[in-house]
Amino acid sequence: MKRKSSLEVARRYTGMKHIDAALHTRGESQYVDDVPPPADMLQAAIFGSPIAHGKIKKLDTLAALKADGVVAILTAEDIPGKNQIGSLIEDEELLASKIVHFHGQSIAIIVAETAAQARKARKLIKIDLDPLPVITDPKVAYQKGEIIGTARTFVLGDTSAVWQDCAHVLEGSCDIAGQEHVYLETQRARAVPMENNTMRIYSSTQSPYAGQKIAARVLGVPLHKVEVDVKRLGGGFGGKEDQATPYACIAALAAWKTGQPVELVLNREEDLKMTGKRHPYLSDFRIGFSRDGKILAYDVQHYQNSGATADLSPPVLERTLFHSTNSYYIPNVKIFGVCCRTNLPPNTAFRGFGGPQGMFVIESALQMVADHLGKPREEIQQINLLQPGDFFPYGQQVEENNVQRTWNETLNIFKFKKRRKKIQRFNASHFEHKKGIAIMPVTFGISFTATFMNQASALLHVYTDGSVSITTGGIEMGQGLSTNIASIVSRTFGIDPSRIKVESTNTTRIANMSPSAASATTLLNGNAAHIGATQILDRLKHLAASELGIQGIDNLELVDEQLLHNGHDTGWRWAELVSKAYFSRVSLSAHAFYATPDIFFDKQREKGRPFAYHTHGTAMIEVTVDCLRGSYEIDAVRIVHDLGRPINDLVDLGQVEGGLAQGLGWMTMEDLQFNEDGKLLSHALATYKVPDVYFMPDKLDVQFLENAESKLGPYGSKAVGEPPLMYGIGVWFAIREAMKAFRPQAKIAYDTPMTPERVLVQLHEKEISELQTEGEQAK
């Protein structure tokens, strides 16, 4: 018989549809509160602080307790264990006991028969607070010594020794805004008390282990008394990595105290007000370069607005430092970063995890260099791109040539030079409409930078009918993990994907799992699943070998459920093999473990090899700005992205496109606004806008870099979750270029987001001052 080509076999799996797609389109996928409620289930609502900083003098819950349907009102005093939810640093109470540190911080839980009753009763709670000074600016916090953890500095070469040798030295600063996650499914959890003082929590979390660990701490029980189960998330994007935990704990505490199941579902306004976001940064830099634009020295200070507690701010800051030079080689670098404590909700993980902020600053610095030398931005970018063998400031070396490759392919395939000329012609012949173009390379390190977190497990069962159940520590949050896992396992076994069921993620089946984050979920859990499947497959092959009288298993393989020996059908089928194994008392289950090899990082020296590998890519973004109105349209985004060899084409493409959309939104319309009292003003989707169908360009072309297979896999794949977000940064520079074409003298601050307001106002400084004069005359 004809031997099937491995490419043909691979196609079958890479072309698989999203495993949940059919259920999703039928509205049959269940999220936490879609599962029919157990009898007697209660609903909870949270009473949050009405101010951003203050001492609690008196809390009066009496009237609320008497309201219709209210069963209990819980405060810090009701916590049986420890009132502490900080995971890295223990600096955050579940329910504020004496002092509130941010607006919306949880103080009391109202438990009632319905959510409407709980929210109505909430209005009856009275609180008396002594206000304390509110800080919202990270530099002010820094000056007052309000920092979290320790400041960090990465050094390469010696900047102080080379400033004098630079032909030019420029200084600048950036004001980078935060970003709200807007997962469509808000934070929620359902806790069900079980026998013998145990608790089962259904949580919409990226980190079941964190939920389990912290809930156990709050309840004062060992970890094995708390089970966390997660079927899927209606989006996470980092917002449910650490910040799903408090809501799981609140549901658990309420269930513990009432002895009844309790559900907590934040509404959109509560979610927007109470949860942390992407960190805003204030960054200052100094950049020195040669006459032709070669960067010789870069000194940058990042002041991270961490919010009121540590949350994940220190590792987010760390990744800012890692990615502060993006895809460029700079021989002398000094990168300083510090987490500054303010009275905003604790800022947290968000796709990119600090990387995007670091990259925006270096891109801004390169823009200044280009302007200073009167050269196009891309020319400065190109001559400073990383080459194989170059060192990153943290000591790791560039191993592949994919920065150069994706850069060159993007410019060639998508005809950059031609487009540049076309834009020049357009701008010359149009008055108020101007076009701009920008190239955005991205280099992103893959692995948790806390080395110990790079571990994962998988539990596989093969049932006697040949169907397969698999659990991993990874969370399906839309990113397609379940699809990837099913692809990997069915491909390893050589069986049809319909035989695979990917189970919920559960702390009783997988212990101590790392969160689904850092773009590494498939790398870690997919490899664990692959190892587990290989263990079982090898047992089956050994069994078959002995039945067939074959020496060794090397020449045996399962393809399309047929056992082949040297490519020839042995007559054995998957289901038969499985059944035979069962009756032969061969184990059909496996528990497998994976730990990323060869990574380490020494925080004393701030050097090491923290990443298993880097992913790279280059985007080209074109925009048209209406300079009369300040509005703009994204005409096209074209990308060459390196994701190794795709596990699943549709899933990977969806990750690139979706990440890009979030990046574009962050740079343009997503405008978080807090007032000086630390109160969020953009607390509804009517005031916080995210990209819609009209905003995203019709011309969106994503190409995957060929022959870029990763050795670590699984199946040659590379991580894809976060890196594409950072392509969005390019849109800011494309808009800026178009603005400059309209008014070359316009002063454009390196501030984000570039809202239509910022565009119009920065283009019309002169007109605004005239209007102010006219307005004053009118008075």
Add this chain to the structure above:
Amino acid sequence: MAHSTRFLLNNTEIDSSAPPGLLVLDFLRQHQQLTGTKEGCKEGDCGACVVLIGTLDGKRLSYKPITACLMPLAELQGKHLVTIEGLNLDHLNPVQQSIVNSGATQCGFCTPGIVVSLTGLIMTEKTVIDQPSVKKALSGHLCRCTGYRSLKQTAEDLQASLSGTGIKALIEQEMLPEWFSTVKRRLRKLNRSLQSSNGSLQNNGKPQVMIAGGTDLYVQQGELIPDQAIHVLDNDPELRGIEEVDNHIRVGALTTFEEFANDRLIQKMIPNIEGYMQLNASWQIRNRATLGGNLINASPIADMTIPLLALKSELLLSDGKKERLIPLTRFYKSYKTFDKGASEILVEIRLPQFSDTTQFHFEKASKRKHLDIATVNSAICIDVEEDLIKHIGLATGGVAPIPLYLHETCHFLVGKPIELSIIKEALTIVQQEIAPISDIRGSADYKRLLARQFFIAHFATLFPEIIKLRDLYEA
């Protein structure tokens, strides 16, 4: 009298005694355990809760997608409510299949609503499935996962797999369940029975809240309304319809944005109405939001009020006994205060007839171009004869506590020629008439600037031969 709301929910007749002000979304999820309809924002911005409402109008049964989070239960009286569960067949229908094929679902939370809207698009008479119409169908939906390219791609699939939009044709193409063919008959029977029992259902006590669409009211007071006695101004045919009467056009106060944009008389007056309308709300909201609601809600940035002001519309108010007519330009007094008695309701809006030379233009700025509240919006209606401005109406929103008619500027411009120097002089008057404040939608400076830019844009757009931007900028 005990009230009840009777309607068809998918294939089942419902007779519900739940509060008439209860949100359809809460009714579905909490009372019916139909959890395919999701809550994403409860203010009409995300579309996760989109359902179809089928209405019998004479012999015609038509379906529109709307957001269940802004609709009171009482409004379902005599109608057909279709949720994602009601669209499911044994196998995937073509809309569902196209989403699966395109990889257009990731976390899945927004997906059921999108399936419902695309179905609503297909069920719309004479619809052409292409990228623009699919975008319109998706205009009320947020997807935070996909970036929309894959969703837009469903257009190609659907184009290829579907022909015909009638219910019969869609049943044959296995797009709709067979029982859809029985709906018209069942609704007719239900409505007859409601009429004979006098159908008055929504008054539990004296009405405290009047709802004319409710797309902003529910955003502001969503938690309060279910407990109050409501009066849904929905089923009164006298409050609907657009017709030519004597020397004006009569627009029923309950005309929805979408009906207004699709009306031939309006399209004749304002040929680009569709283009302007796309900037206002989403398809799903425009199917519910009414002109009357927009006017009486009295938001200073109301997107339909500003054009109606520039058109110098008149309002017909009635308290049931007496009617009175008032010019819209004199209607608003101060923030959310206007010349309407407590017992009066707005019955109709009268638009003056256009002459052959009348021109209209609308401008709007918002953070996001579509489905976003205006920072500043502005409309002009102008009649130029023999090079002189004969009539002009100008209105700007977001620059004062009320939707602002620019009385002084209009007064100045009447009788003047359209010239750069006149426009420049008028710009100063505009600035004197407005008094913007800084808020979440923009700084006062930005709003002043927008008022200026839009004033220029009106003339540069309508009279490009005379008013050239280059001259304004380079002078």
